[in-house]
Amino acid sequence: MCNDTLTGQLYDEDVQVGMTIPTLEKRPDLxxxxxxxxxxxxxxxxxxxxxxxxxxxxPKPIVQGALxxxxxxxxxxxxxxxxxxxxKLEIQYRKPDFHGEPMYCMGKVISKYVDGDHYLVECDVWIENSSGEKTVFGTAIVGIPPKTS
Amino acid sequence: MVSVITDSLRAAIGKDSKPRTHLVEAGAIRRFAAAIGDPNPIYHDDHVADNSSYAGIVAPPTFLRLFRPSPAIPEFPNPYANVLDGGSQWEYFDQVRAGDRITVTIRLIDLYEREGSLGNMLFAVRENRFVNQANILVAVDRDTEIYYQGLANV
Known part of the structure; x- marks a missing residue:
């Protein structure tokens, strides 16, 4: 499952509780x-x-929750x-976002655990608007392979 | 607050819709990823996808949103004119691949009310279950829709 030929592969050993996920910026237009x-x-x-x-x-059309x-x-x-x-991906939409405005998709590791063969990481994920308000809240559970497998 | 959850509304809880089967088209995957603005080649490039851990083109995690049962929402005596999407809880069990045939059923699993900025709001939680051609449950999505009167009536 590990693929060392792919650059930037994340491994379980690289992940610590509290670390942030690199922000993904979106600005969907109409x-x-x-x-x-x-x-x-x-x-x-x-x-x-x-x-x-x-x-x-x-004030104007709103970004789809599913988007x-x-x-x-x-x-x-x-x-x-x-x-x-x-x-797993659990998402709650709390405030509208509008087209043409920046949306900062962010995340943070909140726990790590092992379930059978799966090395799992739980993260908080959210979207902030340009005023720094959180418009979307959520959590994700992801499997991240260990280097040593 | 007067409850709008009548006996006939409550009776809708727990009933499955008719199943409906959809073909996962490679073009639909490509358009869905493009609409998200996600350039990941596992959604559109056969060569890269074949050599990845996915061993072929797969659908983005929220792609199954496209596949609705028939009718899209089971019969539901909605008391309000307006609706907003409240959120989703996705659970994934297996990959969805181009060429798969996915059968979806939907079931209303919960109804509750809250007073909020939009006046009285009715929350409906629906569970969508997605099964592939090998009868493997690939994903479950629990959606919450919020029905409300609208600002003009508050």
């Missing part, structure tokens, strides 16, 4: 929200129709590399 609406076949107008969004009390989950899944898969696996 076109990206439309692309996601099409790719996920979910055409709720609140994600692309300015007038509809205003009538719902939002935010997709961003946090990418945060994890980028971090763990080819040999790692995402096993």
């Amino acid at each position: 076109q990206q929200l439309v692309m996601y609406a099409s790719a996920s076949e979910d055409y709720h107008e609140i994600h692309y129709d300015q007038d509809f969004a205003r009538k719902q009390g939002f 935010k989950s997709g961003f946090l899944a990418q945060l994890i898969t980028d971090w763990v590399g080819d040999g790692g696996r995402l096993w």
Whole structure:
């Protein structure tokens, strides 16, 4: 399962409780929200129709919750590399995010444990907006291979 | 606060939808990854994917969101006009690969209410179960949807 030929592979020995995951910055524009609406076949107008969004009390169309989950899944898969696996991803959407605005996808290791053959790491993951408010909260459980296997 | 969870709403808990089977198309995987802005080659490059630990193109973790049962949401006497996505709990057991046939069923597993910034809100938790052509459960997704009156009525 370990692949030393891939640069940047993360190993269990490299991970300590409290370490942060490299931040993934996203800034989806309205076109990206439309692309996601099409790719996920979910055409709720609140994600692309300015007038509809205003009538719902939002200043402009809001980023799909599921797209935010997709961003946090990418945060994890980028971090763990080819040999790692995402096993659980629990996400809560707390505040709206808007197209054209930066979203900082972040994470931190909160525990490590071994379950059978699996070396597992639990992380807090979240998204911050440009005001530093957390708009999305979540946790992830990932498998990260040991160097010694 | 007057509860909107009527007996007929409560009776919807625990019933499975009809299953529906979807083909995992390589083009759909590629478009889904592009919409997230995730350039990882395991989602679109056969050569890289074949030589990775995945041994072939796989779907991104949240791709199964695309596969809905029929109807997408089981019959549900929704008391409110508006809905927001509250969150997801994904559990993964096996990879989803281009060419797989995935059968999805959905079940309402919980209903509860809370008073919040949008007035009275009804939370519905639904469990989506995804099984592949080899009858292996590949993932479970528990989604929470929040139904609410809307600002005009608060």
